[in-house]
Amino acid sequence: MDAVSYKTSNVNQATAQKKWILVDAENQVVGRLASQVAVILLGKHKVDYTPHADSGDNVIIINAEKVRFTGNKLNDKVYLRYTGYQGGQRSASPKEWMAKKPAEILTWAIHGMLPKGRMGRKLNTNVFIYAGTDHKHDAQQPVKIDLKTIKG
Numbered sequence: 308m309d310a311v312s313y314k315t316s317n318v319n320q321a322t323a324q325k326k327w328i329l330v331d332a333e334n335q336v337v338g339r340l341a342s343q344v345a346v347i348l349l350g351k352h353k354v355d356y357t358p359h360a361d362s363g364d365n366v367i368i369i370n371a372e373k374v375r376f377t378g379n380k381l382n383d384k385v386y387l388r389y390t391g392y393q394g395g396q397r398s399a400s401p402k403e404w405m406a407k408k409p410a411e412i413l414t415w416a417i418h419g420m421l422p423k424g425r426m427g428r429k430l431n432t433n434v435f436i437y438a439g440t441d442h443k444h445d446a447q448q449p450v451k452i453d454l455k456t457i458k459g
Contacts (some may be wrong), residue, residue: 317363318355329442329449332391332413333370336377337401341416343454348421348430352457361429367444368436372409373402376401410436435459 326408328347332340350356350363376384385398404412413436421427 316355317426318350318357318360320361323350323360323362325362327444328364329365329367329369329446329451330454331370331451332368333373335374335454337374337412337416340368340374340454341413343419343457344413344417344434345420348433358420359426361426361432361433363430365433365447366435367442368410368413368434369440369442371413371436372405372438374409374413381405381432389410409438443449 328338330344338440344366346352347366350361353362354396376423381402382400384401386404387396387398389396401412414434417434418427418431421430435442
């Protein structure tokens with residue numbers, strides 16, 4: 308039979324073509340930015356997306372202290388954590404975190420949008436978030452992109 312054969316390609320660690328992407332978070336909404344970065348980390352914007360493989364790109368986020376929240380979430384939203392001790396539940400608002408550790412807000416938001424389990428923990432190591440404009444990944448030659456161009 309002389310028919311065109313289309314083969315499905317599966318990406319693995321050796322064949323994944325990972326790039327370094329630079330994202331400027333200035334004046335971006337936290338949730339929308341996190342969902343777009345999660346798509347890039349998963350590799351859903353690529354034609355050879357494979358769900359069980361780390362085929363996404365590495366992402367560097369700068370200006371994390373300049374993200375914004377819509378509505379009144381800056382004061383009303385509550386981040387909860389637990390220390391492990393009795394009565395050790397701690398809470399904080401995004402306003403408090405913006406003063407102390409602004410990169411942590413994006414870390415939590417992106418982590419919540421990634422798969423849970425081994426794959427999600429591996430993908431969390433592919434994102435690097437910095438509060439200012441300086442980052443230490445110049446050697447990787449990251450490409451600055453506009454997140455509106457990513458379709459996922």
